[in-house]
Each structure stands twice: as C-alpha cells, then as structure tokens.
Amino acid sequence: MMLDAKIPSGPLAEKWTKHKFNSKLVNPANKRKYDVIVVGTGLAGASAAASLAELGYNVKAFCFQDSPRRAHSIAAQGGINAAKNYQNDGDSIFRLFYDTIKGGDYRAREANVYRLAEVSVNIIDQCVAQGVPFAREYGGLLANRSFGGAQVSRTFYARGQTGQQLLLGAYSALSRQVANGKVKLYPRTEMLDVVKVDGKARGIITRNLITGAIESHSAHAVLLCTGGYGNVFFLSTNAMGSNVTAAWRAHRKGAYMANPCYTQIHPTCIPVSGDHQSKLTLMSESLRNDGRVWVPATVEIAEKLRKGEISPNDIKEEDRDYYLERKYPSFGNLVPRDVASRNAKYVCDEGRGVNETGEAVFLDFRDAILRDGEDTIRAKYGNLFDMYQQITGDNPYKLPMMIYPAVHYTMGGLWVDYNLMTTIPGLYALGEANFSDHGANRLGASALMQGLADGYFVIPYTIGDYLASTPYDKVPTDHEAFKTAEKEVTDRLNKLLSIKGSKTVDYFHKKLGKIMWDYCGMARTEEGLKKAKKMIQELRADFWKDVKVIGTNEELNQSLEKANRVADFLELGELMIDDALNRNESCGGHFREEYQTPEGEALRDDENFAYVAAWEYTGDNAPEILHKEPLVFENVKLTQRSYK
Template sequence: MALNSRVPEGPIKDKWTNYKDKINLVNPANKRLIDVIIVGTGLAGGSAAATLAELGYNVKSFCFQDSPRRAHSIAAQGGINAAKNYQGDGDSTYRLFYDTVKGGDYRSREANVYRLAEVSTNIIDQCVAQGVPFARDYGGLLDNRSFGGVLVSRTFYAKGQTGQQLLLGAYSAMNRQIGRGKIKMYNRHEMLDVVIVDGKARGIIARNLVTGEIERHSAHAVVLATGGYGNAFYLSTYAMGSNVTASWKAHKRGAFFANPCFTQIHPTCIPVSGDHQSKLTLMSESLRNDGRIWVPKNMEDVLAIREGKLKPVEISEENRDYYLERRYPAFGNLVPRDVASRAAKERCDAGYGVNKTGEAVYLDFAAAIQRYGKEQAHVKGLDENDKVVVTKLGKDIIKAKYGNLFQMYEKIVDQNPYETPMMIYPAVHYTMGGIWVDYNLMTTVPGLYAIGEANFSDHGANRLGASALMQGLADGYFVLPYTIGDYLSNDIRTGKISTDSKEFEEAEKQVKATIDALVNNNGTHSVDYFHKKLGKIMWNKCGMARNEKDLKDAITEIAELRKEFWKDVKVPGGANEYNEELAKAGRVADFLELGELFAKDALQREESAGGHFRDEYQTPEGEAMRRKEFQYVSAWEYKGEPKDAVLHKEALVYENIEVKERSYK
C-alpha cells in the first residue's frame, strides 16, 4: 500500500484556504444523522468534541478519568505559541512555521506545519472569547514570554498553568454541548478496540471501568485523541493512566504507526529519588528564561557536594560550568529540549552530576533574582547596592512568575529553590511519533482519525516548547471539523450503524478473551513488576542515546518480557467490577508490544535527528548528525508480531524551507 499524504496542490500559503474552498460539506439537517466517536478529552479531543457538536453532529466522547476535565493536557505548564506578533519582534506565520520545522530537525510534514502556524492565531482569539484568563500586562493587553529554540516572544501563558486553563476552556465548550444533548459523555470508560466494517472505522468496543461491562458503540467515524505513549518508559511526566492502548489497537486494525522512536526527553524535570518512584515531575521550560544551568567545573567540588560537605551556593562563579552558555552562545539556556537534554546527559556521563545518583544538574535563579531585584530597586528608588533589599525584591518577582512551580519543587524535594539552585534531570515527556495521518488527519483506515499527540505529523523529531497545546487545539478546533466533513459527506444516506454486525461481535469476543486471559492467569508477579522492567529496558537502551547493539538487545529482551508477562502476570479481582489492576494489565500488555516496535524503528533509523540520537551518527562536536537518506517518515504496518512490522516510507519534501544543519550556536 502506497502512502498518500493528500497534501493539496499550490503554494504553501494557499493550500489550506484552497482546500477548504473545495471540500464537500454536510448540510445542517444531515449532520443530525451522523454520529462521531471521539476517544480522549484532552485539548485535541475536547476541542474536537465541542466543535463537531456545535456543527450539529452527534458526538460520543470517552475518557478513562472521572471527568473530561482531568485529561493530562491539564498538566502542561508553560504556554501556547501563536504567531500574533503582538510584541512586534518580527514574528510571522512563516517564522513560526520555520522555527517548528527546524526545531523538529526537518522530519515533519511541511504542509501540516504551515497550516498549524496559520491557524495558531485563531486559537488565541478563540480561547480569549471563551474566558481563558491569559496573563496580561498593565495596559490590559496580552503578555508573552519566550521559549526554547526561538528568537521571538510568541508564547501566551496563564501563570504556570496554561494547559489547565486551555483544557478548562475546551471542557467548558464541551459542557455547553453536553448540556444541549449534542455530546453524550462516557466518563470512566476505556476504549479497547476499534471496529472496522467494510474497510471503514465504524465504532469501538469500550469497557465501563466502574462496572466492568463491555460495551459496543457505533458511529460513522472514529477519532482518536488519546495522547502519547511515553509511559512505555514507566517513569515519565505522563499521568499514571496515560496509555497507548487505543492507538495500538488501531495499529493492529490497520492504522500505520509513524516514527515511534521520536520521543521527547524533557531537560528540566525533578530527578529520580528512589525505587519507589511512580512518576516524574516536570519543571516548566519557561524556567529556562531566568534559570541558568550549570555543574561544577572541578571534580573535587562534585564529590564534596555529593558527600554533603559543600553547598552549591558556596561554589564561586569561576568554578562553575554553565555548559549551555559555553556550548551554545547564541541560544544559551534557551536551546531546544533535545539539545539541552543531551548536554545534561553529556555532563553527567562525564561524572559531573550533582546528586547521589550522579544524574542531576543545577538550574539556578540567583542571577535572575539579583537582576530583577536591581531593576525593582531602581524603579522604586531604593538602594540598588543593598543586597538584602535587592534579593527580597528579586525573589518577589520570581515568585510572581514561577511561584507555583517553586512550591511544587519544594514539596517534592524538600529544598527551597529561592535559596539553593534546583536540581534537574531529563525525563520522558512527549512522543512526537504516533499514528500516521494524512493532511486530513485521517489514518490509513478510512474513517479513523488521529489528532493531537496521538498523531505524528507536526513536530518531526523534536517538539518545540509551547507547541503541543497549539497543535492539540489546532487539530480539534480548526482542522478536523473541516476535514472530517469532507469524509462524512459520503455518509448522509448511510443511516445508523448497527452494533449487531459480525464485526462488532468478533471485536467484542476478542476483547473479552483478552480480559479473561488476564484475570484467570494467576501468575506470580504484579503488573507493575513487568511495567518497571520494561521501563528499565526502554530507558537504558532506547533512551537519550541509542546504538545498534543496545537496540538489538532491547528488541530481544522486550519480546522475552512480553512472553513472561502473558505466562506469569497476576491480576487480582474479577472482570465485572472496578479493577484498576486489570485496566493497568491491558495497558502494559500493549506497551510491551509498542516497545518492541519502538526499538525496531530506532534501529532502522540510522541517523540522529532531534530526540532520536544514535551514538554512531554524531558530528565531531557531539551534535546530532542527520542523514539525507533518512529524510522520510517511517510508517509501520502491523503484521502479527511487532518485529514483523513492514516499513512504508513517506518522503519528506521541503520546498519552502532550506534543509540545513540545525545550529543553535
């Protein structure tokens, strides 16, 4: 099967406009006859559900949480990009497009990214109209901050809780439609399979997580907005429930999985403290606007710190290595995430890590506190040389900007980041890879769509900060509602889809068989035992740097672990009740398959690009070495076992941007 990206003809600036002018529409009376299932209620799923319901379709929304408001988009901290150029610093649609493609290390689809940049400004207008309380300046205009990998300030934010506010905006839009009866909401439900009838996605099998009941739901189209698969690593910044199950089941039913190895490892997370750890916590990238990253220059200082004999504040300026500022003078602490993460790993691998595990670097606000303090002292006519006054004023500013993040850090680490530098280390945070989609966001299965983090198209090999929120809302509010209409225009005479067909029956039978196998397995090890083992393999062999040998080992080890899981997993409780262990078991079973494909993809991609770094392919300075031969999307077709997946290539053509070395020096 040849991949067709269905990118419209014409100059990049006109593609989306021309496309919208020519697509088929569904008239309002007919929309009432059409059902759409949306799985997931984060920014992408929530915004899509609200918009499709407003348009008149009958929407059924599903989430595994107890309320759509709790989807993990809520945890995004820093902000959302939009090419508004409110700061007059030279921003434009083209520049946002350019930064995103470059930031993604030239592995994203040009036309999709341009469209994303184009609709970004609508998102801000829309959210403000919905009552999202973005930060404002004293004149009443919207404020912006700057984020990694760019030279303009285009990031809109709501304190350190931008994701929360945008999600609550989408949730409020959903609520309006739930109240009107246009969205039927299924909380505490998990999708366990997609049902294909006559080659088209026509419904899902879902499990009611409270009663354990297996339900059939039909629709004319199915949209997956189920997020990323970073929890394959066990420890990540994802929510505990985040999983790949919906995407993986779709993959097994014919949806190609694209670039699974493109994973973002975020540079600023709180380091691991012990074996009991269940998740990692992100410290927003916005902190890098004011925080300076360093490790000691001298090994004796490192050792003294680890032994508790020396405090970081006691190390003088000349004995600190601000390695990002040293290596990347142009972008300094604001280099993109993949670059910052690798640089931290490089220092820690060289032995300069500053905590007991040797896996932490400092993020220091002392300089920013002094800088802001002096500014404030000047404004208020106080003595700029009075250290006590300046420090107090400076801390107040830092508190106003990052107070909630500092509080979060202190609660977890039990250290006061106003007084001593934060310790940070990279952690798995986002997956750029996902279900392959065409320009219409449709997967290789007709009628099955993937939006938001669940798809692959916009971020290439590395996502820039504040772009995930942008993409989720762009897909849900402004892209899918058009593209899905073109497809559904063929369904106005189809009538209701029956759930009595043999396809539904077969899918339900399979789901029930899997559940029965799990609850009756009576093995010796819990689900977490296997999940942690998988996580260790993923982190050690498919993490920040990968090589041929490790990846080959990972493929074998994951396959063995999967066998062991099915032989020896223990799931207490029954199938027909609230049973979190059972839900977890199903998710881990899918991670155990995805993990193998992930490693296979990383092995096949013999280059370094963005978050995918192969030891064998680096420049003499240790930077990622991209290879022209790999300028394509790897889309994998399921063939039974993950190792048997067949590769399909979508060539990436850049007509509007010059592919060059990605330099932040």
C-alpha cells in the first residue's frame, strides 16, 4: 500500500484553511445519526469527545482509570506553548512552527506542524473560557514563561500543574456532554481490540475491568487517544497504567506504526533507588537554570562516594568535573534534553556515577545558594526541593541533588495522515498515540499543545469529511466481525490465565525494560540492537510458556490486566529495535553511536533518512514491512544543531 499523507497543496500558511473548506460537511441534523468511539480521556480524548458531542455526534468515551480525570496528561508540569505573541517579543505562528520542526530534528511533517502552530492560539482562548486558571500578571492579563528550544516567551502555565488544569478543563467539557446525554462514559473499561467491517474500523472490543465482561461496541468511527508507550521500558515517568495495548491491537489489525524508536529521555529525574522501584519521578527542567551538573573527576573518588566513605561536600573543587560546562561552554547546563541525558550516561558508564547503583549525577545548588541566598532559591524551587526530600530523604539545600535521565515521552506512534486517520479507514489516532508533530524530539510544553489541538480543533473538521461519505447504518454487535473479535480477545485472556507458569508478570516486564533501556535507550549500536532483538524474542517465548497470572477473568484482576499489556509491550519492543536498526543515522531521541560528529553530536543523514518509517504488521513473529513516507521540506532549511 502506498502511503498517502493527504497533505493539501498550496502555500504552507493556507493549507489548513483550504483543507477545511474542501472537507465535506455533515448536516447538523444528520450528525446524530453517527456514533463515534473515543478511547482514552486524556487531553486529546476528552477534548475530542467533548467537541464531537457538542457538534451533535453520539460519543462513547472509554478509559481504564476510575474516572476520565485521571488520565496521565494530568501529570504534565511545565506548560503549553501558543503563538499568541502577548509578550511582543517576536513570536509568530511561523516561528512556533519553525522551532518545533527544528527541535524535532527535521523529522516531522511541515504541514502538520504548521497547523499545530496555527491552532495553538485558539487553544488558550478555549481553555480560558472554560475557567482554566492560568498564571496571570498583576494587571490581570496572562503570564508567559520561556522554555527550552525557543528564544521567545510563549509558554502559558498554571504553576507546576498545567497539565492538571488543562485536563480538568477538558474533563469539565466532557462532563457537560455526559450530562447532556451526548457522551456515554465507560470508566474502568479497557479496549482490547479494533473491529473491522469491510476494511473499515467499525467498533471495539472492551473488557470491563470490574466484572471481566467482554463487550462489543459499534460505531461509525473510532478514535484512539491512548497516549504513549514509554512503559515498554518498565521504568519511566509514565503512569503505571499507561500502555500500548489499544494502539498495538490496532497495529495488528492493519494500522501502521511510525517511527517507534523515537523516545524522549528526560535528563532531570530522581534516580532509581533499588529493585523495588516502580516508576520514576520527573523534576522540572527549570532546575538546570541554577543547578550545576557534576560528577567526581576520577573513578576512585566516585567509588569512595558510592561506598559512603566520603560525603559529596568533602570533594574539593578541583576534583569535581562540571562536564556539561566543560564540553559545552556556551550552553553549559542548559543544553537540550537529549544532550544532557546522553552525557550523564557517558560519565556513569565511565564509572563516575555518584549513588549506590552508579547511575546518578549531581545537580548542585551550593553555588546558587551562596550567590543568591537560600531564601531566593527556596522561593524559586521550594516545592521541587520538598518533593525531592520527600522521595529521597535527602535535604537538597545541604547536599547536592542526585539526578538521572528517564524515559518520558514517545514521539513515535500510529501513522496518521493529515486528517489524523491511520491506515485503517475510520480509525483515527490523536495526541501522543500518533506520530505526527514532534519528529524525532519533542520540545517542552508542546505535548499539551498537540493533544488539545488534535482534539479541539483538528478532528472535529476532519472526521466530518470521512463520515459525510459513510452510510448511516449501524453494524449490530452480533455481527460476525464482532463475534470473531470477541472470541480472539477471550481466547487470548484464557491463554494467559491457563499458562500457570512460574514467573510473575512483573518479572517479564522488568526484564524487557532492562533490555530496552540498555540497548534501545539513550545510545544505541547496531551490535547491541541485534543482541537485544534476540533477547526480546527469547523473553517473549518464555513469557507465553511460563508466565503466572493469578485469578480468573470474571473479576477485578490487576495481574491479568498487566499480563495482557506486557504481552503487547513484548511485541512492540522488538519493533522499536527493528526501527532503530533501520535508521542508520542519529536524530533527536534516536542516537546511534556509529553516527556522530567528531564532537560526539547526533549526525543526521538527510539524504537517506528524511522519511517517516511506517511499519506494517504481517503476523506473529513475522518481520514487519517498512513503508517510507518521504519528508519534504519546502519552508525550512535543514541545519545541524550545535550547542558548543
């Protein structure tokens, strides 16, 4: 199948306007004849469900949590970008577009990114109208802060809880439609398969997480707003429940998976403290404005430190290596996320890590406290310092903080065209679940922007174009296709329950995570990836022979839920490795050690790899087929990043 991104012709700035005009419309009276399923209720899902219901479509919204308000969008801290230019500092739609394309290391579609920048301004208006309490200046107007990868202040924020406030805004709009009877809500319900009729997505199969009931839901279109797959690494900043199952089931049914190897590693997370660790906690990137990153200059000192023989404060100035300041004199501690992360890994690989596990570096505020006083630092970062102390038990005013990179966001996802439709007609992917806007690296404060753009302002237009040419008839849930899919789902759950092996689900998940982190994490090599591919295949085979799932299907069974998700991660992991092996270049969140500049920076190969890698599923344990969507850059010039 040839990939057609359906990008409208014409000048960049007119594409979206033109496309909206050329899209078919559904008459207001006819909208109520269409049913739309929205899976996931994060920023993308809640905003899409609410907006489509407002238009008149009948919406069914699903989430695995106990309430739509729990979706992991809620944990986003920093803010949301928008090209409002309220600060009069030279921002514009084009500049936001340009920064996003460049920040993504030129691996995103121009047309999509431009549209994102274009609708970003509407998002802020919408949220304020909903009563989202953004930060304000004393004059009563909205405040902005600056964020990595941009030279203008365009980030709107609500203290360190922007994601929460935006999600609660979208949740309130969703709740209003539930009250209006236009949205039917299905909490604690997990989607386990897509149902296709005549090649088109016509419904989903779900499992009620309380009763275990397997149910069919029919609709005219299905929207997957199910987030990213960072939990393939076991340890990440994602929520415990975040998973790839919905997207992966769609992939198995024919939706292509694009650029799965693009993973964003966030440099400032609290390090792993032991084997019991279940998740990693992000510390705001803003800490790097005042904290200095260092490790001991020699392995010997680091070893003494790890054994607890000396305290970090005992280490003399000349024995400290402020490696970011040393290697990148102009950007210093403020180099982009990927550079900061990779360098932390290098110094720890050299044996200079500073905690018991050897996987941590210092982020030191000693000099900032000497310079500005403890009160100033407390006013700026007090809540972060408290959070750090709560988790680690160390006082960061007295001892340097310890940080280490952690998996944070996945730029890859289901391949979608300009309309956000996957390669299955009638199946859409929105937000982090799709691949479209961030290229190989996402800029800070852009995830919230994309989720809401897709849900509020893109899908309401593009879905109409599809539905306008779809007949009203509903597919009954006793249709052959639903029955078959239900049986497949039930068989798989029964299989998991019947193995009754000797190893727990977490055993496999942790093993998989370790393989992914070691070989497909911050730095990748051909040799390592090949080794990892084999390891994953073996682990997957072992999983299906020896996993132990307690209990039955007909009850609230968290170990069955987990097993079902981990089974999909075990397949996704291999595809990520394939994708990383295929991409013989380094770009953004994908760093292949073989491809770097003499200074150790990511070396892109625009001639051979300026394309989207979209993978087609061909069957269990069969190699996937690569489809390439060439990326055409007409409005920006491709350059090499440098932060020296």
